[in-house]
Amino acid sequence: MEAAKHEYPQRSLDFLFELLATPSISGYEDPGQRVVADYARHLGLEPEADVHGNVWAILGPDDGPLVGLEGHVDQIGMTVKHINDDGFLHVDFVGGSWEVYARRVTVHTKHGPVPGVIGKQPLHYGEAEDRTKTKKIHEYWIDIGARSGSEARQSVALGDPITYDGPPTLLGRDLLMSCGLDNRISVFCAFEALRLLKEEGFQGPARVAALSCVQEEVSMVGATTLAHSLPLDVVIAADVWPFVTDVPDCDARRFGELKLGSGPCIVRGANIAPRVFEGLVDSAKESQIPYQVQAWPGQTPTDAMAFFKSKGGTPVGLLGAPERYLHTPSEVVHMGDLWNMTRLMAAFARSVESSESYSRRSAILG
Numbered sequence: 001m002e003a004a005k006h007e008y009p010q011r012s013l014d015f016l017f018e019l020l021a022t023p024s025i026s027g028y029e030d031p032g033q034r035v036v037a038d039y040a041r042h043l044g045l046e047p048e049a050d051v052h053g054n055v056w057a058i059l060g061p062d063d064g065p066l067v068g069l070e071g072h073v074d075q076i077g078m079t080v081k082h083i084n085d086d087g088f089l090h091v092d093f094v095g096g097s098w099e100v101y102a103r104r105v106t107v108h109t110k111h112g113p114v115p116g117v118i119g120k121q122p123l124h125y126g127e128a129e130d131r132t133k134t135k136k137i138h139e140y141w142i143d144i145g146a147r148s149g150s151e152a153r154q155s156v157a158l159g160d161p162i163t164y165d166g167p168p169t170l171l172g173r174d175l176l177m178s179c180g181l182d183n184r185i186s187v188f189c190a191f192e193a194l195r196l197l198k199e200e201g202f203q204g205p206a207r208v209a210a211l212s213c214v215q216e217e218v219s220m221v222g223a224t225t226l227a228h229s230l231p232l233d234v235v236i237a238a239d240v241w242p243f244v245t246d247v248p249d250c251d252a253r254r255f256g257e258l259k260l261g262s263g264p265c266i267v268r269g270a271n272i273a274p275r276v277f278e279g280l281v282d283s284a285k286e287s288q289i290p291y292q293v294q295a296w297p298g299q300t301p302t303d304a305m306a307f308f309k310s311k312g313g314t315p316v317g318l319l320g321a322p323e324r325y326l327h328t329p330s331e332v333v334h335m336g337d338l339w340n341m342t343r344l345m346a347a348f349a350r351s352v353e354s355s356e357s358y359s360r361r362s363a364i365l366g
């Protein structure tokens with residue numbers, strides 16, 4: 001089945017691009033969450049927020065099973081660990097990164113954004129074999145053009161968050177490139193699913209919550225605490241899914257097959273409630289939404305696991321937007337996959353009838 005092109009209206013794309021352009025690294029998500037809350041108000045919904053900065057909005061009747069459609073709003077980056085007397089910043093990672101030499105960055109200070117570039121020992125100083133090696137994080141620095149430590153300290157403070165520069169850009173007809181697609185795109189899809197349901201006059205039987213969670217990249221604490229504070233009966237977590245095999249040197253024998261533009265990935269494995277997986281597949285088939293399946297045998301490195309094992313356990317499903325170049329300033333997804341992930345979230349929410357549907361209790365006890 002060919003993936004449909006996206007049918008997002010301009011206001012939705014404005015929301016996506018504003019969210020992508022708003023820095024929100026783990027622990028510093030408030031600017032991004034304000035964009036999300038404003039969009040919920042634009043949809044005519046009342047946004048809610050909690051002590052850690054999770055944001056959500058609920059659509060539907062006053063009671064009924066509560067379905068969560070979830071993405072994490074935090075993005076990876078760095079933090080300032082040390083400012084040396086020559087004015088260079090030493091840093092640590094927030095979330096995972098690998099080769100970062102010569103990346104352009106922005107340090108978010110109390111006085112405003114400060115541009116910089118990541119440096120390392122000049123290549124011609126090291127041994128020949130060092131030229132191809134990735135350095136340890138303390139061997140890099142950020143050059144902000146300061147002439148001394150005291151000049152740097154006038155603007156930058158220890159702990160200031162740093163984002164990689166990678167503005168949202170369209171590649172060709174269908175691909176979107178940006179830093180921090182992981183995982184603002186899933187927040188976008190969750191709130192767009194709410195928009196589709198609102199526009200069709202959705203009345204339940206389920207209540208549907210779009211959830212924008214914090215700190216997935218460092219601790220999954222947002223999803224963990226929200227699982228305790230909201231009485232969620234089932235959660236569809238969504239994230240980018242980087243195990244694509246439509247680029248050179250990716251081995252389908254190890255990862256299965258996954259292609260950009262062939263629809264969202266529905267993940268199947270031990271962390272996924274079987275009936276939620278089946279419900280997602282059935283919803284995709286009924287609504288003629290293209291999808292792909294990947295098996296993930298153990299714990300998924302996503303908020304799905306946090307919901308799955310918090311409190312008394314919540315039945316979860318996991319959707320992945322196929323993504324190239326994970327955790328770089330130039331992550332790439334297919335706009336049609338986002339559209340189909342949005343549609344699939346909405347289709348699943350429409351299909352939910354009771355709070356017990358996805359528990360294994362009834363499968364065992366009858």
Ligand SMILES: [Zn+2]
Nearest residue numbers: 095182217327
């Ligand atoms: Zn990530």
